Amino acid sequence: MQYRTQQFSFGPGRVTPAVKFLLIANTAVFVFQTLIAFIGTGLDDQLSLYFGLVPPLVLNDFYIWQLFTYQFLHGGLFHLLFNMLAVWMFGCDLEQRWGSSFFLRYYFVSVIGGGILNTILVPGQMGPSIGASAGVYGILLAYGLIYPNRIIYFYFLFPIKMKYFVMIIGAISLYSSLTAGQSGIAHMAHLGGMLFGYIYLRGFSPWVGFKNYLDRRRLSRLKRRFKIVAGGKDDDSGPTVH
Secondary structure (H helix, E strand, O other): OOOOOOOOOOOOOOOOHHHHHHHHHHHHHHHHHHHHHHHOOOHHHHHHHHHOEOHHHHHHOOOOOHHHHHHHOOOOHHHHHHHHHHHHHHHHHHHHHHOHHHHHHHHHHHHHHHHHHHHHHOOOOOOOEOOOHHHHHHHHHHHHHHOOOOEEEEOOOEEEEHHHHHHHHHHHHHHHHHHOOOOOOOHHHHHHHHHHHHHHHHHHOHHHHHHHHHHHHHHHHHHHHOOEEOOOOOOOOOOEEO
8 A cells, every 4th residue: 555645745854863763774674684685594584583573482582672673674675665665754744743752762662562462462473573564553543643634545546534544554453463363464563553652642651651750759849848838917028938
């Protein structure tokens, strides 16, 4: 499927810093994958097994890094192009709105969340899951929440509002996760990217929650230390601060 937004445009200034980092990182890893596959030593399979997402290895052998690293591996050129096109087309607007730091945190929360859900719900999956799709689905969800009425096009033919598109792809992933079996597509990771992205945007971020907790503690200490007492006699110059 293809995408186009109402404000979509080409140009050298279009790519924002965090999106550029993701494009370069994913492309560089794919080039490395291609080179070692061309050499034919079998290292490409080892790379996918070690850095892709293999739930039994995460659960039994504590390959925790796989929850993060699987996003940088891709199964082919079109797999990479599809994901990076979506990151570019929709991620730039989000990064411009949020800033690079928050955008990257959100993206990685979606990726890790997708990995967690896939690992928990498909614990026996031996084939490695690879690709940035969980992060992409998180981006699409956020874009649909923030710009619900923007129009995109399936295959440049069928216009649909972004909010309905997000509902459709979420429903497709849910249905596919229940019926596809070992299809080679990590539908649970797609759902996890959307679910954890939604939770993060709704204020359940561990970073935001901890910061708010510290702010409340700091404010409480200040109130106890500097109690403000209003009132006094007419000749008082004003409130007294103790």
